[in-house]
Amino acid sequence: MRIAICDDDVILCHQLEGIILGFGKNEDVPVQTSVFFDGKGLWKYMKQGNHFDLIFLDIEMEQMNGIAVGRAIRDTLGDEECKIVFISSRRDYAMELFAIRPMDFLVKPVTEEKLKAVWELYSRLYQKEQNVFYYQAKGNKNYIAFSRILYFRADNRKIEIHTIDRDVVTFYGKMSEVKRQTDAGRFIQISRSELVNYNAVEEYREHMLILRGGERLLIVASRRKTAGLQISDYMGEMMKNVGSDY
Template identity: 40%
Template sequence: MNIDNKISYMATEEFLMNIVICDDEKSICAELENIIKSYASERKVKIQTDVFLGGDTLTKYLCREEGPDIIFLDIEIPGYNGVVVGDYIRRVLENEQIFIIYISSKEQYALQLFQNRPFDFLVKPLQKKKIFAILDSIYRIVGKSNFDFEYQNNGVKYRIPYRDILYFQSEGRKINIVTKQKTKTFYGKLSEVENKVPEYLFLNIHKSYLVNFNYVKEYTYEWIRMLNDDILSISKMNRATIRRKIMEREADGFSNG
């Protein structure tokens, strides 16, 4: 196993998935690499991996290189621990695209990690079946997230990638598409937008708001704070449903079944 060096698993798929493994146990790194290599071979996909043994070397890598698609991140690692590294990715680098999968021998960490918006949580010993299921889910999401939302304004058609959209806002007869950089507007109905976008990705919290689940920074029973710090109200009639959906999503992310 080559530590801190790229290893490419060539396959027929054109899309290259970059995966980082960060764990201070070399045996875990080797085991994960073998499982990922097996996945690449069985699924006929192209994967490239980097391995790091500490959080400090990983953060140095992340600050100077384009972020990977996936990070398998142990919580108890030397240097910066996994929680600090996750916070660095989300808050300092402002990167919401990386799928973070935490690894630990202790399950009680799960609730502390929500602020870093991890995709999943693995409890040691690792299970090949579980890792395959996680990678399958990510490939499905990546494929769907690469699709664009198409709308029309003044007779001209436009496209915005779903991954760039924080939320949709209904304002009278207009729909605002809010992204991190700017807001686009077109005439339409939020119900029609909801029927077009991926159900797994967008959450209807109010008659005026349809939010991208990946960019929810914080939530209470009454409101949601988005990545850009916009606070959006959850309608009274939707509160129980939204709470249930969020809890289900957390449970799915942290399950080890």
């Protein structure tokens, strides 16, 4: 597991690094850490083709702040696999961060208990993202990773899989079977015929989801309340630590 820690507080960086390496040692998980003291250095390193599985990223930095780095990772590099955990002394960034699709948000001071919760969340999400969707097409059994799926759309017995590469895969099946298989992931049903991968959502409005790449999908009136609750639950995974310091 490759982990980056980026914060202009040198002491905090080394504290986080020590705790994280301890988690890996205790659970026999190989961990390789890289430490950066400003966002510009991290961004330069990633532009050279270096990838991280997980990044702890401070928001308030003078040389390229964490939000700018996060946007560059998602939009310029197109890297959706890397999990980002933002760190801040403030609690009012939630809506700004939505489009960057962070895994979590930690409020300073960052304790070992908070880091442990992030470590466990990453482990759960990693297991989910290893799941794949199986389907039959032209007599063959095929599969596609959840992480590559934007959404499913049903048209009678025909199911379309819209992918992050803008390809459309078609097979015959039932939406009920699609839902059953995707229960292990984070998918939102926005209409009788459409099921959307939450990790593909860049912006949420009460009546609409805007996906990576700009595609807009309407949420039918009968699904808006349920879809909103699902999104709140998934956002809650990120924000669960925000109120714990009061």
